Amino acid sequence: MRWTQTLIPTMKEVPADAEVPSHQLMLRAGLVRQLMAGAYSYLPLGYRALRKAEAIVREEMERAGALEVHLPALQPIDLFEKTGRKDAFGNVLINFEVRRGDRNVHLALGPTHEEVITDLISKLVTTYRQLPFTLFQIQTKFRNEERPRFGVLRTSEFLMKDAYSFSTDVEQLDAAYNAMYAAYCRIYARCGLEYLPVEAESGPIGGDASHEFMVPAGNGEDQIVRCSGCSYAANMERADTGRQSVDISAGADGATLTKVPTPGVTTIDQVCDLLHCDPQQMIKTLIYVADGKPIAVLVRGDHEANEGKVRRALNATSLELADEVSILEVTGAPVGFAGPVGIRCPLLADHDVAHIRDAITGANAADSHYTGVNVRRDYDLDATHDLRNASDGDPCPRCEGTLEIVHGIEVGHVFKLGTKYSTSLGADYVDENEKRHPIIMGCYGIGVNRIIASICETRYDENGIVWPLSIAPYEVEIIPLNIADEDVMSVATRFYEELQAAGVDVLMDDRKARPGFKFKDADLIGIPLRMVVGGKGLKAGQVEIKWRWQDNADKVPVDSGAAEILNRLATQRETMAASIPD
Ligand SMILES: [Zn+2]
Numbered sequence: 001m002r003w004t005q006t007l008i009p010t011m012k013e014v015p016a017d018a019e020v021p022s023h024q025l026m027l028r029a030g031l032v033r034q035l036m037a038g039a040y041s042y043l044p045l046g047y048r049a050l051r052k053a054e055a056i057v058r059e060e061m062e063r064a065g066a067l068e069v070h071l072p073a074l075q076p077i078d079l080f081e082k083t084g085r086k087d088a089f090g091n092v093l094i095n096f097e098v099r100r101g102d103r104n105v106h107l108a109l110g111p112t113h114e115e116v117i118t119d120l121i122s123k124l125v126t127t128y129r130q131l132p133f134t135l136f137q138i139q140t141k142f143r144n145e146e147r148p149r150f151g152v153l154r155t156s157e158f159l160m161k162d163a164y165s166f167s168t169d170v171e172q173l174d175a176a177y178n179a180m181y182a183a184y185c186r187i188y189a190r191c192g193l194e195y196l197p198v199e200a201e202s203g204p205i206g207g208d209a210s211h212e213f214m215v216p217a218g219n220g221e222d223q224i225v226r227c228s229g230c231s232y233a234a235n236m237e238r239a240d241t242g243r244q245s246v247d248i249s250a251g252a253d254g255a256t257l258t259k260v261p262t263p264g265v266t267t268i269d270q271v272c273d274l275l276h277c278d279p280q281q282m283i284k285t286l287i288y289v290a291d292g293k294p295i296a297v298l299v300r301g302d303h304e305a306n307e308g309k310v311r312r313a314l315n316a317t318s319l320e321l322a323d324e325v326s327i328l329e330v331t332g333a334p335v336g337f338a339g340p341v342g343i344r345c346p347l348l349a350d351h352d353v354a355h356i357r358d359a360i361t362g363a364n365a366a367d368s369h370y371t372g373v374n375v376r377r378d379y380d381l382d383a384t385h386d387l388r389n390a391s392d393g394d395p396c397p398r399c400e401g402t403l404e405i406v407h408g409i410e411v412g413h414v415f416k417l418g419t420k421y422s423t424s425l426g427a428d429y430v431d432e433n434e435k436r437h438p439i440i441m442g443c444y445g446i447g448v449n450r451i452i453a454s455i456c457e458t459r460y461d462e463n464g465i466v467w468p469l470s471i472a473p474y475e476v477e478i479i480p481l482n483i484a485d486e487d488v489m490s491v492a493t494r495f496y497e498e499l500q501a502a503g504v505d506v507l508m509d510d511r512k513a514r515p516g517f518k519f520k521d522a523d524l525i526g527i528p529l530r531m532v533v534g535g536k537g538l539k540a541g542q543v544e545i546k547w548r549w550q551d552n553a554d555k556v557p558v559d560s561g562a563a564e565i566l567n568r569l570a571t572q573r574e575t576m577a578a579s580i581p582d
Contacts, residue, residue, distance in 0.1 A: 001474065002496075003509045007044050009033075010521050020219040022456035023151025025465050029525045031452075031473075038148025038156035045525060046452070048473035048505075050159065053451040054138055056190045056470065057161045064183040066134040066163050071116045073140055077106040079115035083424045094142045094156075109142035114421045114443060117164050122427035125166065125439065131429060132172040134180070136163035138448065150219065152453045153409065159449050165442040168429060173416055173440045177209075180414050180444040182581070184213050188411065189580045191451050192468025194458065196408065198224055199234035201308055209416040213446075214408030215454040224408045225390040229401020237308050241403065242395035246354035246384045248376055255358045255372035257341070263367040266336025268301045271369060275360060278302075283353055283361040283373065285338040287327045287345070290316035294330045298340055298349040300356060303388040313348060313385045337362035340379035341370055347379065350387040409454050412446040465526030466548050469572050474507040476565060477527035481515045481534040491543070491558060492533040498562045504569065523548070529568060531561065547572075 009030040018024040026032045031046030042050055058068065077095050080086040086093060086108075095108040110116065117135065125131065141160045148154055165176035181197070188195035193215050200212040212235055214224050225239035226232065234240070265271055268279050282301030287294060288310065295314065299305045311319045324335055330345040331338045339361030340347050353359075359373040375381060394403045419438040422428070427439045452471070459466045469475060476499055480492035489510075496508045507527060509518045515534075522530055532544040532553065543561045545568070546553035556564045 001507050003507060003511050006507075008521075008525065009043070010524055018151060020150050020153070020457065021460055022153060022219075022453040025456045025460055025524075026151055026453070029465055031456075032152060038145050038154070040152050040155060045473045049452050049455075049467070049471050050448060052471050052473075053191055053448050054159070054161075057187055057446055057448060057451075058138060060183045060187045060190070061136045061161065061163060063186075064134070064179045066136045066180075066183075069117075069135050069137050070139065071110075071113050071120070071137055073110050073142070075108050075110050075116055077108050079119055079425070080108055083115055083421060085115070091146065092143050094144050110139075111141055111143045112160075112443070112445070113137070113139075113162055114164070114417070114441075115425065118421040118425045118427045118441070121166055121439065122422070122425055125427065125429055128168045128429050128431050131439065132165065132167040132176060134163055134165040134176050134442075134444075136161060136444075150221070150453075152449050153457070154221070155449070158447055161446040161448060163444040165444070166427075167440045167442070168431070168437070169440065173442055177414060177416055177442050177444075180442070181211065184412050184414065184444075184446070185581045187446065188213060188215075188451075190576070191455065191471050192459070192576065193411070193451065193454055195411065196224060196226065196233050198226070198408075199238050200413065201235070201237045211414050212410050213412035213414075215411050215458060216406050216408045217454065217457045218407055219457060220407035220409040222408050222410050224406050225403050226406060227396040227399060227401045227403055229396060230399040232396055232398045232403075236389055236405075237306065239390040239403070240397040241386050241388075241390045242397040243351040243386055246351055248354055248381050248384070254374040254377070257370055257372045257374075257378050259363050259365075259368050259370055261367060262337075262369045265367075265369075271360065272301075275369070275371065277360055281356065281358070281360050283340060283356060283359045285340060285343070285362055287322040287330060287338055288319055289322050289326060290314045290319050292318075294322055294326055294345040296330070296338065296340065296343050296345050296347050297387060298347060298353045299388045300350065300352045301360075303350065303352065303391070305350075305387055306389050309385070309387050310348065313387060331362070331364040333362065333364050333366045337364060337366060337368065339364055339370060339373070341373060343379075347381060348387065349381050349384050351384040352388070354381060354384050409450060409457060410447075411450045411454055412444075414444045415442060417441040417443050460526075463520070464524035467526045467528055468576070469528045469569070470576060472505075472526070472528050474505045474527050475569060476504055476506045476529045476531065477522055477525075478506060478508040478531045478533065479515075479518050479522060480508070480510065481518075481532065483510055483512055485535050487538055488533050488535055491538060495531060495533070495543075495562055495565075499565060502562070502566055504565070528572070529565060531565060 011028045014024050015027050032040040097104040097106050138161045145156045167173040196214045197211045200210045223236040265274050279301035284299050284301050286297045354375045360371050361373050363370045392405050422438040428436050430436050480488045499506045528548050530546050542555040544553035
């Protein structure tokens with residue numbers, strides 16, 4: 001492609017409303033333009049990169065044995081009512097009524113396709129002989145984002161690869177899940193992304209076992225907990241810590257238990273200000289209602305309770321924060337003055353709570369707190385539990401190493417769904433004994449736009465994007481320095497045609513512009529391999545070749561220019577291939 005014949009609107013300035021590198025770079029390099037909040041148009045350069053990512057995803061899905069389908073984005077709302085997801089999605093589900101003849105039809109724009117595909121399969125599959133199989137599609141999804149932000153990282157409309165496996169038993173489900181997991185590792189490696197599979201909760205989609213695929217990135221919205229010593233990694237909701245239950249029998253003498261007036265002081269920060277203490281000195285007491293019964297959950301003042309862990313420790317199906325009335329019932333005080341001493345409900349404490357000597361907590365009386373609170377003497381615990389979010393330096397649950405918290409961008413997820421959708425939508429099969437069972441499902445998603453955004457978020461320098469060869473909109477950019485120089489243009493054009501004939505994606509910057517201007521744009525759009533053809537070089541019989549990530553160009557003889565380019569591309573492809581897992 002000749003630059004003068006394409007549309008690459010590069011920008012010098014950093015757009016004011018673009019906060020993160022990927023957003024800034026995708027706008028500046030002319031990959032995308034915003035239509036409205038949460039909706040972006042892909043321009044030719046951006047769309048070429050997106051299509052390359054899509055092609056890799058498709059190849060790996062097919063390699064893993066999945067079959068491609070294409071389902072309607074427009075879906076009847078009653079499917080979402082049958083699975084309960086109309087309420088679960090709430091405002092995120094874009095739905096509306098349209099007029100058809102004399103009636104209104106209520107429709108939704110698909111946020112994912114579990115409903116549509118399960119409904120389809122319920123009509124197509126009858127017997128175990130038809131199973132297992134995995135279907136996938138690459139299609140636009142819609143979610144009404146309350147806060148679309150970070151450019152294309154969080155949008156209301158995005159390209160997603162979603163796959164669904166259909167199995168008769170857990171062994172088949174595990175095989176499908178493992179095949180998808182392996183395919184995902186290959187996809188991200190081929191896209192040149194540093195990725196991390198992390199253990200995850202299944203979230204509102206239902207089911208139990210799941211992994212998220214994260215790209216560690218400073219601006220990532222998700223928090224990843226990972227071990228420095230082993231391969232343990234989990235998202236914040238899921239991550240265990242290796243802390244152990246504390247020996248509470250030892251007890252502590254400590255300071256005298258003292259009730260101090262704290263009028264109107266209800267938050268940890270306010271108490272610390274008033275009593276000149278650190279949050280680590282405080283016991284945070286949260287009143288929950290678990291399966292209808294109140295429970296006081298204790299964590300250290302500087303820690304965050306993790307509701308998933310609390311629910312698992314209690315083996316509870318439902319867990320919610322207590323309302324003001326329930327809090328008054330068990331503490332005898334308004335919200336903000338709860339504490340373990342004399343509270344009228346069972347206690348569930350995090351490991352770290354029992355380590356606090358002379359703690360400060362609410363006194364279960366309005367406008368008062370206790371100081372000098374010590375476990376065993378002032379309140380009793382049977383055991384302590386892992387109830388809080390992991391933090392930097394916590395011990396690993398699997399090895400002797402320590403945990404660290406890093407930010408990441410979620411680029412994919414794999415879920416063992418189970419029978420939630422097949423049960424609610426009647427997708428059954430009969431086994432060899434003519435017995436009927438719901439089909440066991442898995443679902444597997446990849447945000448294709450996020451692959452592009454994650455590359456721009458993690459592979460750049462002060463001058464622009466540094467594309468991996470596999471995803472780059474073009475592989476080679478040829479820069480003739482002076483287009484008025486006939487020799488320069490004829491050599492540049494010859495390379496351009498030779499490389500194109502060899503199947504290389506080539507961009508030639510044939511604009512009438514100063515060399516410095518072209519170099520700046522070349523760095524910004526980040527095409528991996530650059531060839532510069534200049535009048536002076538030609539007189540010395542040379543052209544310059546340079547990788548985007550290389551500091552200085554190599555001078556090579558004009559005659560071997562094209563061979564040199566092809567050679568370098570082949571070597572780079574081999575290097576990338578070596579990093580792809582089986
Ligand atoms: Zn470890």
